[in-house]
Amino acid sequence: INWAEALRSDLIAGFYLSASYPAGQTPLCDGILMDADEENAAEIFGFTMADPSNFHLDLDLDGTVDGDTDGDGNVDDFSIPTAMLVAGYKAYESGIRSDATAAGRPDFLILKNGVISEFPRELNGRRYEDWDDPGFQDPTIEAAAQNYLDIETPGNVHAPPLVIINQRDRNALPDLFNPERHRMTMAMAFIFGDGYYGHTGQHALRHREILGNQEPSGFDDWLDEMSVDPEGVGCNHPAYSGATRWQYSDWMGLPLGPAVELDPNTKTYRRDFENAVALFTGYPATIDLGTQFRKILGSDDPVFNDGSRLWSIDFPEPESGAILMRIAPVSALCPSQPTAGCITGARAKITIRNKIADDGDRLKWTLKKGGAFTQGDLGAPQQTTVYLACVYDDFGSSPVLAASLRVDPSLAWKSRTPKGYRYKDPAAAQDGVRVLHVDAGAEGRTRVRLKARGRNLPLPGPAAPGTFFHVDPAVTVQLHAVGTGTCWSSSFASARRNTAEQFRASF
Incomplete structure (x- = not known):
C-alpha cells in the first residue's frame, strides 16, 4: 500500500530509528502510538458518506479516487477504501517492525489506539481511549478486559506487551471528574495485567495552559x-x-x-x-x-x-x-506462600505485640532442637546474603503473607565458625531487628533466634476485630538465607493468646 510505505520510509526509518542518528546520540523516543483503528473504519469514514463529493481518498497514490468505479470522481464502492485502509495499517505495522529490527532497535515499541482483533500481531499493545465508554472502541467493559488479557497472553503480540488505559468521560463533561469510575478503571488496569493508567479529561486544554504558563482553569489529570x-x-x-x-x-x-x-x-x-x-x-x-x-x-x-x-x-x-x-508493607522477596522443605525444630515459640505507641512493638521467635546444617549453608551475611523473615497467617486454609522483616548484609553479623553467625544491632535500624542468631550444628543441636522491636518493626494490624491472626488452621514463621536455598520454618496450629494487640504461640 503506497501511503503506508511512503509514511514509513519518510517518518519512521528516516527520523525515529537509531540508524538516522549520529554515533553516540540517543534516539528521541522508545516507540510510537498509531491513532489507527481499522476495526472501526466504517465509523471513521461513515460521516462523510452523506456528501460523497467530500469523500476523496487516494491511498494507493494512483491519481484516482479510491472506490470510484464509474469515473465521476466520487466514491461508489465504500468497501474498496475500507479494505485498503485495513491492509495499509497492517503493512505499516509490519514494515515498522522490519525497519526497527534492521536498525538495531528490536525493542522499538509499536502501539495502536484501538481494538486488536487479530493475533498474533507485530504490535506491542494498544491504548484504550475512554475505557469506560462502551461502544467507543470496545462494545462492553467485559470485551475491553478480554482484549487486555489477550494482549498479555504470550505470543499474541510482540514482547514486551504494553497497555495504556485512559479514562476521560469524553461525552459527559459535567461528569468529567467521576472518582468512582476512575478508581474502578485504575484498579482494573493493575489487576488484569501490568498496564499503565492515566486520566486525560482535559489534557488538550491543560497542555495549552502549561505552554502559556497559565494556572489550571479546571480539573487537572492527577x-x-x-x-x-x-x-x-x-x-x-x-x-x-x-x-x-x-x-x-x-x-x-x-x-x-x-x-x-x-x-x-x-x-x-x-x-x-x-x-x-x-x-x-x-x-x-x-x-x-x-x-x-x-x-x-x-x-x-x-x-x-x-x-x-x-x-x-x-x-x-x-x-x-x-x-x-x-x-505494614511486605517485601516482594518473601514468597507468597510458605516454602516446603525448610529446616524445622522440635520446639518453637513466637510472641508478637503491636501497641498503639509503636515504641512498644515486639516480635520474638525461637526455633530449638532443629535439623542439622553447617556454616556453609548460611551464605555470606557480612558481604552478600540477605536474611528474610516471613510471617504467614492461614485464612480459609490459604496462607496470607502478613509481615516481612529484611536484614541486609553488614558487619553487624559476627562469624562463630563453625557454629554459624550472630547479628546484633542495638539501634534496630533494619525492620526493627536487634538480634538474629543462626546457630549451626548437628541434628537436634541447632537453633534460630529472632528479636525485633520499636518503630522500624513492620507489624500488621489485627486480621479481624479482636484477633491478631486468623490461625485457620495455622500461623507459619520462616527465615530465608536468600540465594542459598536454606530456610527454617515453624508452624503454630494453636495460640496461647490471640488478641487485637498480641499473639503468642508455642510447641
Missing part, C-alpha cells in the same frame, strides 16, 4: 491514588508530604503475583502489591480482606478516601474498584 506518601496521604490532599505530586507515584510497590479471581459469580478479583491491594468487582459484593488495610486519605473523594482502617470492604454498586494501602 488523582489522589496516583501518588500516596508513606503516611497514606494522597497527592491532592493538603497534608500530602511530597515535594512534587509525582514523588510517591511508585507507592504501591511491585506486584506479589498475578490477580486472583475471588468469586466467579460476581467477577471479583484481587491483586496484591508490596504496599497495597487492588480490588475489582463486576457486581455488588463484600470482600473479606484477610488482614487489615486502610483507605488512603484523599481530597478528590473524601467520603471514600477517608483514611479509615478496615478488614472487609463493601461494594454496593456493580463495576466498582478500590486501591487500599497495607498497614
Whole structure:
C-alpha cells in the first residue's frame, strides 16, 4: 500500500530509528502510538458518506479516487477504501517492525489506539481511549478486559506487551471528574495485567495552559491514588508530604503475583502489591480482606478516601474498584506462600505485640532442637546474603503473607565458625531487628533466634476485630538465607493468646 510505505520510509526509518542518528546520540523516543483503528473504519469514514463529493481518498497514490468505479470522481464502492485502509495499517505495522529490527532497535515499541482483533500481531499493545465508554472502541467493559488479557497472553503480540488505559468521560463533561469510575478503571488496569493508567479529561486544554504558563482553569489529570506518601496521604490532599505530586507515584510497590479471581459469580478479583491491594468487582459484593488495610486519605473523594482502617470492604454498586494501602508493607522477596522443605525444630515459640505507641512493638521467635546444617549453608551475611523473615497467617486454609522483616548484609553479623553467625544491632535500624542468631550444628543441636522491636518493626494490624491472626488452621514463621536455598520454618496450629494487640504461640 503506497501511503503506508511512503509514511514509513519518510517518518519512521528516516527520523525515529537509531540508524538516522549520529554515533553516540540517543534516539528521541522508545516507540510510537498509531491513532489507527481499522476495526472501526466504517465509523471513521461513515460521516462523510452523506456528501460523497467530500469523500476523496487516494491511498494507493494512483491519481484516482479510491472506490470510484464509474469515473465521476466520487466514491461508489465504500468497501474498496475500507479494505485498503485495513491492509495499509497492517503493512505499516509490519514494515515498522522490519525497519526497527534492521536498525538495531528490536525493542522499538509499536502501539495502536484501538481494538486488536487479530493475533498474533507485530504490535506491542494498544491504548484504550475512554475505557469506560462502551461502544467507543470496545462494545462492553467485559470485551475491553478480554482484549487486555489477550494482549498479555504470550505470543499474541510482540514482547514486551504494553497497555495504556485512559479514562476521560469524553461525552459527559459535567461528569468529567467521576472518582468512582476512575478508581474502578485504575484498579482494573493493575489487576488484569501490568498496564499503565492515566486520566486525560482535559489534557488538550491543560497542555495549552502549561505552554502559556497559565494556572489550571479546571480539573487537572492527577488523582489522589496516583501518588500516596508513606503516611497514606494522597497527592491532592493538603497534608500530602511530597515535594512534587509525582514523588510517591511508585507507592504501591511491585506486584506479589498475578490477580486472583475471588468469586466467579460476581467477577471479583484481587491483586496484591508490596504496599497495597487492588480490588475489582463486576457486581455488588463484600470482600473479606484477610488482614487489615486502610483507605488512603484523599481530597478528590473524601467520603471514600477517608483514611479509615478496615478488614472487609463493601461494594454496593456493580463495576466498582478500590486501591487500599497495607498497614505494614511486605517485601516482594518473601514468597507468597510458605516454602516446603525448610529446616524445622522440635520446639518453637513466637510472641508478637503491636501497641498503639509503636515504641512498644515486639516480635520474638525461637526455633530449638532443629535439623542439622553447617556454616556453609548460611551464605555470606557480612558481604552478600540477605536474611528474610516471613510471617504467614492461614485464612480459609490459604496462607496470607502478613509481615516481612529484611536484614541486609553488614558487619553487624559476627562469624562463630563453625557454629554459624550472630547479628546484633542495638539501634534496630533494619525492620526493627536487634538480634538474629543462626546457630549451626548437628541434628537436634541447632537453633534460630529472632528479636525485633520499636518503630522500624513492620507489624500488621489485627486480621479481624479482636484477633491478631486468623490461625485457620495455622500461623507459619520462616527465615530465608536468600540465594542459598536454606530456610527454617515453624508452624503454630494453636495460640496461647490471640488478641487485637498480641499473639503468642508455642510447641
